[in-house]
Amino acid sequence: MEDELRKADVHLAIVDLKMPDLSGLDVAQIIKRYDSDCSVILMTGYATLDSAVGALRYGVVDYLRSPCARTSWWARSTARWRRRG
Numbered sequence: 001m002e003d004e005l006r007k008a009d010v011h012l013a014i015v016d017l018k019m020p021d022l023s024g025l026d027v028a029q030i031i032k033r034y035d036s037d038c039s040v041i042l043m044t045g046y047a048t049l050d051s052a053v054g055a056l057r058y059g060v061v062d063y064l065r066s067p068c069a070r071t072s073w074w075a076r077s078t079a080r081w082r083r084r085g
Contacts, residue, residue, distance in 0.1 A: 005034040017044035017051055025051065028058040 013031055017024040028040045041062040042055050055063050 002030060002034060005031060010035060010038050012039050012041070014041045014043060017042055018046055025054045025058055028055065028060050032059045 010031070013027070015024040015027045019027070022030075024042050024044065028042065031038050031040055036059075039061045040059065041064065042051075042060045043064045043066050044051065045066040047063070047065045052063050
């Protein structure tokens with residue numbers, strides 16, 4: 001993943017909290033290490049206070065609980081994209 005981040009110009013990453021190899025918080029930390037301008041949105045069906053606090057520590061710009069309406073997800077992600085200028 002780190003090689004891909006170095007090669008690509010990523011502006012927005014939408015990441016699930018629970019994944020097979022890394023957690024979404026791990027991914028957010030790696031993304032911020034390589035590209036502090038990339039906005040990270042974390043989605044989870046397993047929302048906890050600890051994961052929300054961790055998301056804030058790693059610079060996640062939004063924390064969405066799933067299931068969430070597609071219109072809500074789309075509106076929030078496009079709003080983050082537009083704020084980048």
